[in-house]
Amino acid sequence: MSYIVALLLIGLIIFFHEFGHFLAAKLAGIPIQIFSIGFGPKVWAMKRGATEYRISLIPLGGYVLPEVLDETEFFNYPVAKRITMSAGGPLASIILPIFCFIIINIIVLPFSFNNIVIQPIYQTISVLYQMILAIPSAFSHTENLSGVIGIVVTGGDFIGINNLKAMQFTALMSLNLAVLNLIPIPALDGGKMLLYLLELVYPKSLRFHYPLALAGWVMILGLMVYVTAADVGRYFVA
Structure with a gap:
């Protein structure tokens, strides 16, 4: 049961991230055709x-x-609007943990303005800072990386039947998603924003968006295959 809870929480985290993109696009005046949780059919x-x-x-x-x-029509939107849309997802993934820490602090700490308002923001920033510092180590020790299977298994074991741990898991995974998406790989939000800013300095760089994004997706898909295979070997192969 705890594994199902972990999977549902991952779905909630993804929904919140994509909803951030959706709201930011609306704010920027970019109409949305499809809002999807998951890929494929x-x-x-x-x-x-x-x-x-x-x-x-x-x-x-x-x-x-x-x-x-087509892509050309999208790039007709001003850079500021495109950056706003890309930034909405990571921002939402940083806001969600604040609410998680508010709930945790209401349960475990005395009720006070500091514990309910100030402390959750500090806790979120502190965890986010530690995760950013850990990025080089994560990519230099790829054997420690996990995909969805590994996250669900370890998350389910961590959560058990403890609601507080479910909140902690949600906060940590949401911040992980924010940090991951801010890495400047072209297919990710951070990479997109970097390319949009480069476009302001060197407009001809626009021609490189598509090939760089394609290369970024190839890299990400390759990493997903690697971590999924590693998870299968780790948890299902004796």
């Missing part, structure tokens, strides 16, 4: 206005697809 869909909300088959992420005819 859709399992469930509902249309509201111009946006189709869907759950897709492969629960390894999600996406927000702008309502544009």
Whole structure:
């Protein structure tokens, strides 16, 4: 049961991240065609206005697809609007843990303004800072990386039937998602924002967006295959 809880919490974390992109796009005036949790064929869909909300088959992420005819039309939006949309996801993934720490502190600490308002922000920033410092170590020791299988297994073991640990797991995984997406790899939010900023300095760099994004996706998919194979070997092969 705890593994199902871990999987559902991962889904919640992904939803919150993608909802951040969605709200930021709306704020920037970029219409959205598809809001999807998961990739691949859709399992469930509902249309509201111009946006189709869907759950897709492969629960390894999600996406927000702008309502544009092609990439060229999307790049016609000002850089500031595109950066706003890209930044919305990581920002949402940083905000969610603040609410998690608020709930934890309400339960375990005396009720005070500091414990409920100031401390959760400090806790979030502190954990985020430690995760950023750990990035070089994570990529230099790839044997410690885990994919969805590993996260669900270790997360389920950690959570058990403890609601406080479920909140801690949600906060940590959401911050992990924020840090991961801010790494400047072109297919990730951090890479997109870096390329958008480069576009301001060197407009001709726009021609490199697509090939760099494709290379970034190849790298990410390769890493996903690697960590998934490692998880299978770690947890299912004797």
